[in-house]
Amino acid sequence: MKFRDGMWLAAEGKRLEYAEEVYSLAEKEDGNGLSLFCPTRKIHNRSDSLNLSTLTIDIEAPFDGALSVETTHWLGALNLGPHFELFPAEKPEGKVNIQKAEKSTTISSGSIAATVKTADHDFDIKFHATDGSKELTSLLNRSVGFAYSPATSSPMQLADMRKLDHYIFTQTTLSVGESVHGLGERFGAFNKVGQAITLWNADGGTSSDQAYKNVPFWISSRGYGIFIDTPDKVELEVGSERCSRVQTSVLGQRLKWYIIYGPSPKEILQKYSILTGNPGKVPSWSFGLWLSTSFTTNYDESTVNSFLDGMKGRDIPVEVFHFDCFWMKAFHWCDFVFDSEMFPDPKAQIARLKSSGLVKKVCVWVNPYLGQASPVFKLAARKGYLLKRKNGDVFQWDLWQTGMGIIDFTNPEAAHGTWTDFGERIPSQDVQWFDSSLDPKKMHNYYAFIYNKIVYEALQDRFGKNEAVLFARSATAGTQRFPLQWGGDCESTPEAMAESIRGGLSLGLCGYSFWSVDIGGFEGYPPPWIYKRWVAFGLLCSHSRLHGSNSFRVPWTVDDDDTTDQGCSKILSKWTALKARLMPYIFSQAQQSVKLGIPLSLRAMCLEFPDDPTSWYLDRQFMFGDSLLVAPIFEESGKVEFYLPKGHWTNFFSGETKQGPAWFKETHEFDTLPFYVRENSILVLGKPGETKTVYDYSSDVEVRLYHTTPGTTTTLVDSTGDEIGVLEIGESGKLTDQSVLQGNWSVTSHPGE
Known part of the structure; x- marks a missing residue:
C-alpha cells in the first residue's frame, strides 16, 4: 500500500x-x-x-x-492470535x-x-x-510511522475508530544495487525491487501477482534477511514507493520484524530456521516418480492398472500413484469416502496395486472443505466442526463445492487426517472461529499452517516420524516443517515453466528444502516438446510428479506413443533412471538441506555463489544440492543460454569442461540439458541401469571425482538418511578411506588422468 x-x-x-x-x-x-x-x-x-x-x-x-x-x-x-x-x-x-x-x-x-x-x-x-x-x-x-484512512482532520475523530483504518509502517533503506528475494512462492521477477507485494494467500495460478504460499520473509543481497512476525495481511512496497526503501505495513497498532545477519544467505536461512523451524525430513521413496490420474479425467481400477502397466512396459518405474479429486463422488469433497460406483472395493484394489509391484505407495487428494451434498456435512455441522458466521450459521458458499463448509481446525475435535490441496480461500469477514480469541484476518494466512500441521502429524502418527509426506499447495511461515510443497496450477507453456522456476527459487529462499511442480503443466494439453523439456526439469526438482487437469500425463498419450529415442516415453524413462542413479548424492544432500534450512532443489545460485553479483539475478537455472547446476530449456529447438560462476565445470553427460565465470550457449536434444558438476565435487552414483530410488547407497556405486583437491569430502548416508561414512580426497589425490564402499564399486576422475 x-x-x-x-x-x-x-x-x-x-x-x-x-x-x-x-x-x-x-x-x-x-x-x-x-x-x-x-x-x-x-x-x-x-x-x-x-x-x-x-x-x-x-x-x-x-x-x-x-x-x-x-x-x-x-x-x-x-494483540489477538494466532501467532507464528x-x-x-x-x-x-x-x-x-x-x-x-x-x-x-x-x-x-x-x-x-x-x-x-x-x-x-x-x-x-x-x-x-x-x-x-x-x-x-x-x-x-520519515521511515517509521502510522497512517489513518480516511484522513482525519481532528483528534476528536479518533474517539470512534470503527470507521477508521489505522496502518503502521516501517521503511528500511535499500542500498545502490541491492536486490531483494523471497516472500514466498512468487512467480514474477526473481528480484523483488520495484514490486508492490501483498502477502495474502490466494488461488491465483502461477501467472499473476497472487501466491498460494505467502511467507513474510525476505533476503537481501547485502547479507541480511527480514522476517515479519505476523500472519496478518502484510503489504510491501519494495522500492516501489520510495525507490531506496522497502516499506512494510499492516493494518493495526503494532508491527514487529526480525533482522537476521548472515552474512552469507545460507547462514541467514540457518538462523531463520531457528525462528520458524527446520524443514521436516522426507523418506527416500518419495524422491521417485509420482503419477497422478489428473483432475477431471475419467478413471477406474482398470484405467489405473493400464497406466501402471504401460509405465512398467516402457521402463518407467512409478514410486507413488496418486488418486486425484474424483476418487470421491462429485459434490462430496472432502468426506474421505471412495466413489463406490468407480471403486467398489478400494481396500482390495490398493492391496492389489502394491502386491503387483507396479507401485510402492498410494496417495489420495484432500482439501479442508466439505461439500453440503455429503452425508458427513450434517454431522460436522451439528458437532461444530465447521467454521461459522457471526450470526451462528455455518459459513458456506458455492465456491469450489456446492454449499461447502470449511473445517474449523481451531476446534480440537475437528482435526483429522494427504495431498493437501487448497487452504487459500479462507474468509476473513463475517466469520467466527471455534476459538473466539483469534483474529479472523490473521487466520486467513495462518490456516495453511494448522491445516498442513494436522495432516502431517496424523501421517507421522500412522507411519512414523520421518515417513510423512504431503503435497501441499498453501503455506506460510513455518510450514516448511511439513514437507513437501508443490507449485500449484500452471499452464502447459514454456512461459509457465519459467514462472514455476521463479516460484520454486523464491520459496526455497524462505527455508523450504523440498518442492515440486506439475510436469507438463497443469492446465491445457502440452505439446510433446514442452512435455519433454518439462520432464527434464521436473526430474531434477527435489520431487517429481506427473499431473494435469483435463488430460492424462502418461507419456504415450502426449505423442501418440512415439517409440523413438526422442519420444516422450524414452525421454521420461531416461530422466527417471538418471534420478534413481543420483539418489546417493540426492539423499545425502537432502539431510544437509534439512539441517541447514536450505533448499535441496531448486536452490538459487546466490546461495552457493553469494559473492558473484550475477548469481542474484539468475532465474532460469538453479543448483541441485551444492554440486550440480541445472539449466532447463524453454525452446523447442533446444537452444539455451546459461551462466557458469567462477571455477571448472564439467558436463555430466559428455565430460567436457568449461571455465567460469562466463555465459554459454548450447543446443540440446530432449535427453540432455546443461547439467554441470562443480569443481571439488565427489559425486556418488548408483550402478548403471539402476531404476529404484531405495537401495544401498554405498554398494556397487560409481564414485566420480571432479577436479578434486586434497580435503574434498562427501558424506554417504543409507536409505533412511543415517550417515554411514565420509569419502575424502587425500594428499595423493586419491580417496583416503574406501572401507565405506561395498560390493563392486569404481572410481573415475574428471578430467581423466
Missing part, C-alpha cells in the same frame, strides 16, 4: 505521522533490549509535548545474529551488549548491532555488523 503521492504529498485519503526523533531511550527491565520513545514532532520545549502522538520502538536481542524491532502506536491495543510458532525446537541463549556514547546507543546481538542516534533531534537507527565491517540497512527520517 502506498501512503504517499510522490516525495512531497500524502496519498489522497491518508493522514501520516512519523517518528521524528528519539526523545528518550531506556534499557528494558530484563536487560535484553532498548525501548525508544519517539514523538511525531521534534521536542524543543515543554509545550511541544502536548497534543501529539508518539511511537514506541522496542529493539531486542532474541539470539546471536538477530535483532527484533517492534513498533507500536497505542500499547493498549489487543517461533523457536519450535528451542530458543538458543543470546548475548546482548548495550553501549552508550555521547550521541548514540548501540545494542549488539552476536554478529549484528543497531546504533540509535540520541542527539540533535534526529531519527536515525543503523543496522550493521557488530565489528563495523558492514552496514546493512537503516531506519531514517
Whole structure:
C-alpha cells in the first residue's frame, strides 16, 4: 500500500505521522533490549509535548545474529492470535551488549548491532555488523510511522475508530544495487525491487501477482534477511514507493520484524530456521516418480492398472500413484469416502496395486472443505466442526463445492487426517472461529499452517516420524516443517515453466528444502516438446510428479506413443533412471538441506555463489544440492543460454569442461540439458541401469571425482538418511578411506588422468 503521492504529498485519503526523533531511550527491565520513545514532532520545549502522538520502538536481542524491532502506536491495543510458532525446537541463549556514547546507543546481538542516534533531534537507527565491517540497512527520517484512512482532520475523530483504518509502517533503506528475494512462492521477477507485494494467500495460478504460499520473509543481497512476525495481511512496497526503501505495513497498532545477519544467505536461512523451524525430513521413496490420474479425467481400477502397466512396459518405474479429486463422488469433497460406483472395493484394489509391484505407495487428494451434498456435512455441522458466521450459521458458499463448509481446525475435535490441496480461500469477514480469541484476518494466512500441521502429524502418527509426506499447495511461515510443497496450477507453456522456476527459487529462499511442480503443466494439453523439456526439469526438482487437469500425463498419450529415442516415453524413462542413479548424492544432500534450512532443489545460485553479483539475478537455472547446476530449456529447438560462476565445470553427460565465470550457449536434444558438476565435487552414483530410488547407497556405486583437491569430502548416508561414512580426497589425490564402499564399486576422475 502506498501512503504517499510522490516525495512531497500524502496519498489522497491518508493522514501520516512519523517518528521524528528519539526523545528518550531506556534499557528494558530484563536487560535484553532498548525501548525508544519517539514523538511525531521534534521536542524543543515543554509545550511541544502536548497534543501529539508518539511511537514506541522496542529493539531486542532474541539470539546471536538477530535483532527484533517492534513498533507500536497505542500499547493498549489487543494483540489477538494466532501467532507464528517461533523457536519450535528451542530458543538458543543470546548475548546482548548495550553501549552508550555521547550521541548514540548501540545494542549488539552476536554478529549484528543497531546504533540509535540520541542527539540533535534526529531519527536515525543503523543496522550493521557488530565489528563495523558492514552496514546493512537503516531506519531514517520519515521511515517509521502510522497512517489513518480516511484522513482525519481532528483528534476528536479518533474517539470512534470503527470507521477508521489505522496502518503502521516501517521503511528500511535499500542500498545502490541491492536486490531483494523471497516472500514466498512468487512467480514474477526473481528480484523483488520495484514490486508492490501483498502477502495474502490466494488461488491465483502461477501467472499473476497472487501466491498460494505467502511467507513474510525476505533476503537481501547485502547479507541480511527480514522476517515479519505476523500472519496478518502484510503489504510491501519494495522500492516501489520510495525507490531506496522497502516499506512494510499492516493494518493495526503494532508491527514487529526480525533482522537476521548472515552474512552469507545460507547462514541467514540457518538462523531463520531457528525462528520458524527446520524443514521436516522426507523418506527416500518419495524422491521417485509420482503419477497422478489428473483432475477431471475419467478413471477406474482398470484405467489405473493400464497406466501402471504401460509405465512398467516402457521402463518407467512409478514410486507413488496418486488418486486425484474424483476418487470421491462429485459434490462430496472432502468426506474421505471412495466413489463406490468407480471403486467398489478400494481396500482390495490398493492391496492389489502394491502386491503387483507396479507401485510402492498410494496417495489420495484432500482439501479442508466439505461439500453440503455429503452425508458427513450434517454431522460436522451439528458437532461444530465447521467454521461459522457471526450470526451462528455455518459459513458456506458455492465456491469450489456446492454449499461447502470449511473445517474449523481451531476446534480440537475437528482435526483429522494427504495431498493437501487448497487452504487459500479462507474468509476473513463475517466469520467466527471455534476459538473466539483469534483474529479472523490473521487466520486467513495462518490456516495453511494448522491445516498442513494436522495432516502431517496424523501421517507421522500412522507411519512414523520421518515417513510423512504431503503435497501441499498453501503455506506460510513455518510450514516448511511439513514437507513437501508443490507449485500449484500452471499452464502447459514454456512461459509457465519459467514462472514455476521463479516460484520454486523464491520459496526455497524462505527455508523450504523440498518442492515440486506439475510436469507438463497443469492446465491445457502440452505439446510433446514442452512435455519433454518439462520432464527434464521436473526430474531434477527435489520431487517429481506427473499431473494435469483435463488430460492424462502418461507419456504415450502426449505423442501418440512415439517409440523413438526422442519420444516422450524414452525421454521420461531416461530422466527417471538418471534420478534413481543420483539418489546417493540426492539423499545425502537432502539431510544437509534439512539441517541447514536450505533448499535441496531448486536452490538459487546466490546461495552457493553469494559473492558473484550475477548469481542474484539468475532465474532460469538453479543448483541441485551444492554440486550440480541445472539449466532447463524453454525452446523447442533446444537452444539455451546459461551462466557458469567462477571455477571448472564439467558436463555430466559428455565430460567436457568449461571455465567460469562466463555465459554459454548450447543446443540440446530432449535427453540432455546443461547439467554441470562443480569443481571439488565427489559425486556418488548408483550402478548403471539402476531404476529404484531405495537401495544401498554405498554398494556397487560409481564414485566420480571432479577436479578434486586434497580435503574434498562427501558424506554417504543409507536409505533412511543415517550417515554411514565420509569419502575424502587425500594428499595423493586419491580417496583416503574406501572401507565405506561395498560390493563392486569404481572410481573415475574428471578430467581423466
